[in-house]
Amino acid sequence: MTAHPDIAEVVVVGGGIEGCAAAWALTRRGVTDVTVVERDTVGSGGTGKSSGVVRCHYGVSSLAAMATRSLDVLENAEDVLGVDVGFRRTGYVVGVGEQDVAALHASLADQRAVGVRTESVGRAEVAALWPTADLEPFAAFAWEERGGYGDAHRTAQGFAGAARRAGARLRQGTTVAAIRVTGGRVTGVELADGSHIATGHVVLAAGPWSVPLLADHGIDLPITVHREQIVLVDPGQPLGPVPVFSDLVSLQYIRPEGDGGLLFGNSDLSVLDPADPDRYRNRADDSFLETAVDKIGTRLPGLANPAVSATYAGCYDVTPDFNPVVSGSGIDGLVVAAGFSGHGFKISPAVGTLVADLVVDGTSSDPDIRTEDLRLSRFGDGDLLTSPHPYVGAGQMR
Numbered sequence: 001m002t003a004h005p006d007i008a009e010v011v012v013v014g015g016g017i018e019g020c021a022a023a024w025a026l027t028r029r030g031v032t033d034v035t036v037v038e039r040d041t042v043g044s045g046g047t048g049k050s051s052g053v054v055r056c057h058y059g060v061s062s063l064a065a066m067a068t069r070s071l072d073v074l075e076n077a078e079d080v081l082g083v084d085v086g087f088r089r090t091g092y093v094v095g096v097g098e099q100d101v102a103a104l105h106a107s108l109a110d111q112r113a114v115g116v117r118t119e120s121v122g123r124a125e126v127a128a129l130w131p132t133a134d135l136e137p138f139a140a141f142a143w144e145e146r147g148g149y150g151d152a153h154r155t156a157q158g159f160a161g162a163a164r165r166a167g168a169r170l171r172q173g174t175t176v177a178a179i180r181v182t183g184g185r186v187t188g189v190e191l192a193d194g195s196h197i198a199t200g201h202v203v204l205a206a207g208p209w210s211v212p213l214l215a216d217h218g219i220d221l222p223i224t225v226h227r228e229q230i231v232l233v234d235p236g237q238p239l240g241p242v243p244v245f246s247d248l249v250s251l252q253y254i255r256p257e258g259d260g261g262l263l264f265g266n267s268d269l270s271v272l273d274p275a276d277p278d279r280y281r282n283r284a285d286d287s288f289l290e291t292a293v294d295k296i297g298t299r300l301p302g303l304a305n306p307a308v309s310a311t312y313a314g315c316y317d318v319t320p321d322f323n324p325v326v327s328g329s330g331i332d333g334l335v336v337a338a339g340f341s342g343h344g345f346k347i348s349p350a351v352g353t354l355v356a357d358l359v360v361d362g363t364s365s366d367p368d369i370r371t372e373d374l375r376l377s378r379f380g381d382g383d384l385l386t387s388p389h390p391y392v393g394a395g396q397m398r
């Protein structure tokens, strides 16, 4: 390891959860001469707004495998990262309507094939978990006992801390202005203050801000930014230990929040809300709130006196197939990890591991996590990464 601030074996651009996970995983592979460059503070981008829902329910097998491998880290964070990162194992239930029953069962079989612990459950079992819910419109449910929710900001800090203890450096308040490439190979990064860091490897994990840094080199990273609104509710009564509930009939998700509250998020991604990630409205619009209150009341009619306690918004960095890019770039030494499309928290430990594999070996070390699935070139090839078992209306992130 060198102590020189202007040279590193690997520079990670972006101190969000993916960049910090990459730095941590690189140190686990013995690459400790790593500098993470973050323009603001760790977790100040999309990571700080994450709902933190953790489930392995993905129709795309590589993603289901990434989620289940990641659980091993989230559940054992005190041992693996040395700190409690706030993961709460509440269990995760997903309910679908009649039109999605076959897709649900096919997806569960594929998930189990890559190691996900998930099972089909009946209405009575879900009613025991969520007694205030109206479950009539659902035709089938699945249950993951290892599911729950976490704290993305604390988890990013956990990765950053573990990486630093292993020798990585973190430079907050430092902006990368450009990636230097000579003869088709990365040679360094230029910083906004005019200085530079010489390196042979860059991991670009700057969320939606990754796009211009690649465009400088003629590489198209097809990411659009979508604002997502969140509603926090005081249920007006003690609910007990309810699990995370993914309601694919009303297209919403519900999870416990803080001390007795509930957090509601939207799962209807049929109409996107384009936004500028540096300047967006950080609270719910009246029309969104009206729809959300209606959906909440419809699903939880058993709540005696619920009240909206707060709202906020964050931004998703969305690719054309709603799945991330974790990939080489066509430039030697440049790996991209961006475009997590609103579901990058739950897979972040596995993203870090895949990035480290790509930097060290050029390919995934896990046969269930296919390098080609998350490649950047799939967009140009017209070979989008879509679920073989899509749910009607629920978009591609399941």
Ligand SMILES: Cc1cc2nc3c(=O)[nH]c(=O)nc-3n(C[C@H](O)[C@H](O)[C@H](O)COP(=O)(O)OP(=O)(O)OC[C@H]3O[C@@H](n4cnc5c(N)ncnc54)[C@H](O)[C@@H]3O)c2cc1C
Pocket (backbone or CB within 6 Å): 013, 014, 015, 016, 017, 018, 019, 037, 038, 039, 040, 041, 042, 043, 044, 045, 046, 047, 048, 049, 050, 051, 052, 053, 054, 152, 174, 175, 176, 177, 205, 206, 207, 208, 209, 210, 228, 229, 230, 313, 314, 315, 316, 337, 338, 339, 340, 341, 342, 343, 344, 345, 346, 347
């Ligand atoms: C409202 C909301 C709810 C969500 N809910 C869930 C959920 O329930 N479950 C789930 O799994 N996922 C969820 N997600 C998604 C998840 O939070 C994100 O996919 C993940 O946090 C993205 O992390 P990232 O590191 O790629 O990006 P970011 O957190 O955006 O990090 C990128 C970092 O790069 C830095 N940066 C930018 N440009 C530069 C530069 N030039 N130089 C240096 N640094 C730079 C930024 O400051 C930023 O800190 C949610 C996201 C949102 C917004």
